[in-house]
Amino acid sequence: MKIKYFMALYVAKGAQTAMRLLGRNATFLPGKLAEKLCKNFLSYMTPPKTVIAVTGTNGKTTVSNLLTSILQDNGYSVTNNSFGSNVQAGIISALVADTKLSGKPKKDIAVLEVDERSSLRIYPYMKPDYLLCNNLMRDSIKRNAHTEFIQFIVDKALPASTKLVLNSDDLIASGLGTKGQERVYFGLEAEIPQTSQPQHIRDIVYCPRCGELLQSVYVRYNHIGRHYCPKCGLKSPVPDYCVTEIDREKNTFTLRHGEEYHTYTLINDNIVNAYNFCGAIAVLTEIGLSPEQISKGFADSKIVKTRYEQLDAGDLHITMLMAKGQNPIACARCYDYAAKVSDPDKALLLIVDDKDDNIGNSESTCWLYDCDYRALKDDSIRQIVFAGPRCKDHYLRALLAGVDAGKIRCMESAKDGANAIDTAASKHIMVLFEMYRADEAAMVKAVLKDRGERGV
Numbered sequence: 001m002k003i004k005y006f007m008a009l010y011v012a013k014g015a016q017t018a019m020r021l022l023g024r025n026a027t028f029l030p031g032k033l034a035e036k037l038c039k040n041f042l043s044y045m046t047p048p049k050t051v052i053a054v055t056g057t058n059g060k061t062t063v064s065n066l067l068t069s070i071l072q073d074n075g076y077s078v079t080n081n082s083f084g085s086n087v088q089a090g091i092i093s094a095l096v097a098d099t100k101l102s103g104k105p106k107k108d109i110a111v112l113e114v115d116e117r118s119s120l121r122i123y124p125y126m127k128p129d130y131l132l133c134n135n136l137m138r139d140s141i142k143r144n145a146h147t148e149f150i151q152f153i154v155d156k157a158l159p160a161s162t163k164l165v166l167n168s169d170d171l172i173a174s175g176l177g178t179k180g181q182e183r184v185y186f187g188l189e190a191e192i193p194q195t196s197q198p199q200h201i202r203d204i205v206y207c208p209r210c211g212e213l214l215q216s217v218y219v220r221y222n223h224i225g226r227h228y229c230p231k232c233g234l235k236s237p238v239p240d241y242c243v244t245e246i247d248r249e250k251n252t253f254t255l256r257h258g259e260e261y262h263t264y265t266l267i268n269d270n271i272v273n274a275y276n277f278c279g280a281i282a283v284l285t286e287i288g289l290s291p292e293q294i295s296k297g298f299a300d301s302k303i304v305k306t307r308y309e310q311l312d313a314g315d316l317h318i319t320m321l322m323a324k325g326q327n328p329i330a331c332a333r334c335y336d337y338a339a340k341v342s343d344p345d346k347a348l349l350l351i352v353d354d355k356d357d358n359i360g361n362s363e364s365t366c367w368l369y370d371c372d373y374r375a376l377k378d379d380s381i382r383q384i385v386f387a388g389p390r391c392k393d394h395y396l397r398a399l400l401a402g403v404d405a406g407k408i409r410c411m412e413s414a415k416d417g418a419n420a421i422d423t424a425a426s427k428h429i430m431v432l433f434e435m436y437r438a439d440e441a442a443m444v445k446a447v448l449k450d451r452g453e454r455g456v
């Protein structure tokens with residue numbers, strides 16, 4: 001069997017080299033080929049000394065990139081699949097690229113972003129030493145079924161030896177680890193919300209242990225917050241790593257671990273990212289990095305430009321923010337973030353349709369009704385342009401959420417959308433774009449930049 005493995009390894013490595021020479025992206029097919037030539041290929045691989053898996057519905061790529069960059073900053077060599085695919089073939093491709101012909105790993109650490117649904121095909125064969133789960137929430141219904149099902153398969157796949165780093169403010173993610181795994185939790189005590197009213201879009205309503213209706217101490221968004229069961233006493237775990245303060249003026253946040261408090265650079269002020277940063281610090285601390293080492297890494301890091309970017313052109317300020325179409329919660333968080341940015345006269349350009357969605361799939365707009373559009377009612381949002389083939393579906397959804405029809409325009413193409421913004425009325429233009437439409441986002445950015453520079 002080992003011969004079969006090496007044969008598959010060499011073929012995959014050869015394919016990788018050939019594809020790179022041809023300028024092709026070699027982050028999926030070589031892994032697919034390896035798995036085809038040798039069943040359970042992953043189980044024969046020698047893993048790097050430390051394997052960190054990052055999973056969860058939202059924030060995987062941000063955290064994986066951050067972990068990789070801080071580890072590299074501190075002299076570790078890292079295998080990482082963030083720029084490729086996060087399913088089995090992508091993970092194999094990343095590992096193959098960093099495996100010597102002898103079968104030994106070239107790097108110290110693997111930071112693997114793992115699609116939740118691929119758990120059963122990965123964790124039993126490439127056992128992670130650490131697993132970080134940021135959150136488990138409803139995702140595209142075509143890909144991810146139900147949150148409870150996702151939690152079940154992730155939990156089933158995880159080995160007992162893996163140390164789990166879990167979000168204490170997510171009662172679904174924090175429920176992972178039923179095999180007695182060692183668990184540490186991270187969460188937020190900063191900016192505690194004043195409401196304990198459950199939101200109408202939430203993925204956990206009843207106690208997973210006894211079925212009683214859950215009560216909340218507070219709710220941050222969706223099911224993120226602190227909850228308890230009045231019947232059996234189940235409650236959100238106490239975080240070991242906790243963000244206690246976010247200073248938006250100074251662009252810093254403070255994190256408590258045990259008795260110690262440390263301050264880090266706030267790379268991005270979206271509250272969702274405070275969870276991502278806290279989770280990353282927890283993992284890095286667990287593997288032995290000091291607060292000083294982590295802090296230096298934070299100061300040097302930024303969120304990759306393809307996900308978040310701000311730029312000025314003439315008197316226009318442009319924010320490019322990646323939203324995930326078909327992912328109702330990620331998308332709603334972006335709407336909410338846009339509404340809370342303090343400028344009083346913003347324009348929003350929303351390009352959140354996956355234009356390839358109707359290829360090989362049945363079209364579905366039902367996710368729009370799982371996504372909360374009410375943030376778009378905010379008075380600071382002066383104009384909204386929905387651009388893309390389903391612009392009118394978004395328009396209808398926004399009207400049902402109570403958004404003023406007078407401030408909305410619909411454009412079939414992204415370019416027309418960029419030209420439809422009234423730049424005299426709004427100087428801050430926020431572009432929320434679907435991750436599979438990065439090419440159009442780049443084009444829209446160029447159009448807006450040009451309009452800003454020319455003052456038209």
Ligand SMILES: [Zn+2]
Pocket residue numbers: 207208209210211212229230231232233234
């Ligand atoms: Zn209960």
